[in-house]
Amino acid sequence: MHEKLQNELAKFVNKEATYLLNFGYQGMVSTIDALVSKDDVIVYDVDAHACIIDGVRLHSGKRFTYRHNDVESMEKNLQRATKLAETTGGGILFITEGVFGMRGQQGKLKEVVEMKKKYNFRLLVDDAHGFGTLGKTGAGAGEEQGVQDGIDVYFSTFAKAMAGIGGFIAAEADVVDFLRYNMRSQTFAKSLPMPMVKVL
Numbered sequence: 589m590h591e592k593l594q595n596e597l598a599k600f601v602n603k604e605a606t607y608l609l610n611f612g613y614q615g616m617v618s619t620i621d622a623l624v625s626k627d628d629v630i631v632y633d634v635d636a637h638a639c640i641i642d643g644v645r646l647h648s649g650k651r652f653t654y655r656h657n658d659v660e661s662m663e664k665n666l667q668r669a670t671k672l673a674e675t676t677g678g679g680i681l682f683i684t685e686g687v688f689g690m691r692g693q694q695g696k697l698k699e700v701v702e703m704k705k706k707y708n709f710r711l712l713v714d715d716a717h718g719f720g721t722l723g724k725t726g727a728g729a730g731e732e733q734g735v736q737d738g739i740d741v742y743f744s745t746f747a748k749a750m751a752g753i754g755g756f757i758a759a760e761a762d763v764v765d766f767l768r769y770n771m772r773s774q775t776f777a778k779s780l781p782m783p784m785v786k787v788l
Contacts, residue, residue, distance in 0.1 A: 589785050594756070601719075601727050601744075602736050603758035607768050608780045612745030612755035616714055617643040618773035619743060619757055620683070622766070623712065624649065627678030629669040631709070633657065637689050640714060649678065656691065659699050666707045679710065686715030686729030686744075687722070694718070694729050701738030712741040720749025746788065754780040 590608055598606040609615030620643030624630060630644055630651040644651055650672055655661035662682075669680045684695040700711060715728040723731030728744065730736035741763060745755035757767055769775070 589782065590779060593785055593788055597756050598758055600725070601742055601758050602731075603742060603760070605761040605764035606756050606758040607764050607771075607774075608785070609745075609755040609757060609771075609774060610777055610780050611753060611773070612716060612747050613639045614773035614777075615745070615755045615757065615771070616640060616743055617646070618771040619712070619741070619767060620644060620681070621646045621772065622770040623710070623741070624681050625678065627673075627676040628681060629673050629676070629678060630681050630683065631662070631665050631669050632683040633685065633688070633695070635688060635690050636683065637685065637714060637716070640683055640685075644683075649676070657688075657693060657696050659696060662696075662700065663703065663707075666703060666709065669709070670707055680708065681712055682709045683712045683714070686713055686718030689717050694722075694733070697729055697735050697739070698733045701735040704738060710740045711738065712743065713739045714743050716743070716745040716748050716755070719744035746784070750788065752784050752787065754784055 594606040616639040626648045628649050634653040635656040652665040654665045718729035720726050722729050730739050742758040746752040
C-alpha cells in the first residue's frame with residue numbers, strides 16, 4: 589500500500605520516484621541533513637519555515653541567507669556560495685518554498701530555475717502550502733509556474749490541503765534511494781500509519 593501510494597505521488601508531481609515520510613516537519617529537517625555534508629554550502633530564504641531553519645542548523649558547513657524572494661540577493665549569495673564550494677570541493681543546495689507559510693507569497697521558482705543555467709546547484713523546494721492548491725492538477729507551485737522539471741528535490745506534506753499527517757519527498761530515483769537509506773527521521777522511526785495511507 590505504501591509503495592502504491594509512492595508510485596501514484598511520483599506520477600502526480602511528475603518525478604521519477606517518491607518516498608513517503610512519517611511527518612512533514614521531521615521529514616524536511618532530515619532531508620536537508622541527508623543531502624549535505626560539511627563541504628557543501630546551503631543558500632536559503634531568510635523567511636523560510638521553521639522546519640527548514642532547523643534542518644539548516646544541523647549543517648556543519650557554511651550557509652547563506654538571501655533577502656526574502658529577492659532575486660538580486662539570491663544571485664549575490666549564489667556567487668558567494670560558488671566561490672566557497674570551489675575551495676571546499678562541495679556542492680550547493682538552494683532551498684526555497686513553493687508558497688511561503690509565513691508570508692503567503694509564492695516563491696520565485698521560475699527565476700531560481702533560470703539561474704541554474706548560470707550556477708551549479710541543486711534546488712530543494714518545500715511546497716507544503718502549494719501542493720493540492722496550485723497548478724492545473726493541484727500538483728503545486730512548480731506546476732503553477734511551469735518549472736516542475738527544474739525542481740531537483742520536491743517536498744510536500746499531507747498536513748495542509750489534505751488535512752492529515754505525513755508527507756513525501758520526490759526526485760530522481762537515485763536521489764530518493766539515497767534519502768531512503770540516509771534520512772534518520774525515517775530510518776529510526778515508524779512509517780506513515782496505514783490508516784493515513786489508505787485515506788490518501
